[in-house]
Amino acid sequence: MPFDAASPPLCAPRWRTLHADEGDCHLSLTLEGRPLIGVRLVAADGVHVHLEQVCPERPEQALWAACYWLLSRDPACQRLVWHLPQAQPQAVASGLLVPGEAPGQYLCERTLFWQLPQPWLGETLAGVYPQQMQISQGKRHPRRTPKPRGEVYRRFDARLGAWVSLRTLEIEQDLERFNRWQNNPRVAHFWQEGGTLAQHREYLDKLEQDPHTLTLIGCFDDEPFAYFEAYWAKEDRIAPFYPADDYDRGIHMLVGEEAHRGPHKVASWLSALVHYLFLDDPRTQRVVAEPRADNGKMIGYMHDQCFHCEKEFDFPHKRAALMILGRERFFERCTLV
Template identity: 90%
Template sequence: MPFDAATPTCAPRWRSLQADEGDCRLSLTLEGRPLISLRLVPGETLEAHLQQICPERPEQALWAACYWLLSRDPACQRLAWHLPQPIPQAVASGLLLPDQAPGRYLCERTLFWQLPQPWLGESLAGVYPQQMQLSNGKRHPRRAPKPRGEVYRRFDARLGAWVSLRTLEIGQDLERFNRWQNNPRVEQFWQEGGSLEQHREYLTKLEQDPHTLTLIGCFDDEPFAYFEAYWAKEDRIAPFYPADDYDRGIHMLVGEETHRGPHKVASWLSALVHYLFLDDPRTQRVVAEPRADNGKMIGYMHDQCFHCEKEFDFPHKRAALMILGRERFFERCKLV
């Protein structure tokens, strides 16, 4: 299973984490070097007793073991660690929580998946300071400068593939975007078919819009989808529900036929939502407004813990307001 052998602030590398495991033990090695060894005691909460750990990078070794144990069992909500010595960095980051019993620490799934590293990699710039402003009659926080390049990467154990997100580059992606938008299946819902120049104008407008981020979704670095992530407070959706300052919204388009299907949607939709919640910890909801008659997509969103708040009318379509809260996502979505 891939794991980052570099510092915690680097994006995951194309390297391999190997396991030797049984019902009551787990040993991890990274490129042939011992990383961590545990004695496991199954129960209502899996108890992990530390036996050996790499002294050069103890927090990463703990992270790797938590990742392995939580990924192999999506139903596992908590790990209990028994450590002979505290590891302050792991406690400071939220990876481990001190328990009442001396030497016992808890790793909570809902906290683990909110740690921004290594999923965000070098795109992480910290929380942008808040300053309220008015634009087009709407009061909202000033938005951070848009990132460029890859913003998210995670290995999906279910698919055995990397799922990643990068920003759209017009020079690199225009022809691909044009082909996708002119696909009759896509045009039925997006209604954005047109020429290369029309799409260049469309993407240039979004590139200059501080409230929208255009993204390309990739499996194993192969582009397959286009996403728009927007700040809901200054979007057209805002009048239709009580939008919070840091709510994010999404528009989604899968362009490559080979990457359609519910198993692929489960991977990329969870990755997209995961990225948006990690991008700013103040984001408490992700929303979407698919056409109300797009039953297949609405069903996929229900599978990823969205709920339909209501239906409403845009000028161009009858829409379903789909909402997913931060707490619900990290408690119920089966990230692996």
């Protein structure tokens, strides 16, 4: 299984390979042919993990890799009970492990594990961007962090056997692709943004200058297949229609490549997109969307990913369904692998 928990920030990750020798009662992991960790597994009121050997140069990475492997192979597993001969303060400080009731016992909780920002994000977070309230176009909201550039999220989807990744849209690189996608009759029916290259350049230029919207390209195995807009809801047109919090994020979604349509692909990219937005700022408590109310297929896909429909409402250009997914619900029911 591909893995690299220590890729250099702001660089294309050099993905290595994690191999396992596993059975019902043991798991041994090697990374690039070098032993990483060995554990004994005991099934008793959950999965109990007894550490037998660990790479001394990178113990936290080794613990992370074992947690990742065990949680990914069983999406129903909500907790790992670790038995460690000595404390792991860095793993506890990061949230990877939580002290248990007995000495030497630590818990890895699925809901916490998938909230760790690395290695999923494309850059290491130095901390949460400071808050300063401001008013723009009559709306009071926090100052937004500068937009990232390049790849912002990458994860190996074990169900698909493929990498799902998100990168920022680059106009010169992506304009023709965006134009082709928007002029697809299937897409145009819902987006109503068909037009010329010049019109689409103007559309994307405007969004590039807009601090409240981030334009993204979705990729499977580095092949672009979709366009997403992630926006801060507080200063968006959706804000008057529900009580938007300061760090709510909203999404617009477009799958342009026919080969990457279908429920199994939606489950992969939609969960990745939501995962990225919740990791991008831990203050984000909700992700919202407003698909056309008659887009039953998309609404159904969103229900499958734990969104709920709060209500229907009227924009000037469409009847919309307000779809909401809370952070707690997403991570409590997290089936990422």
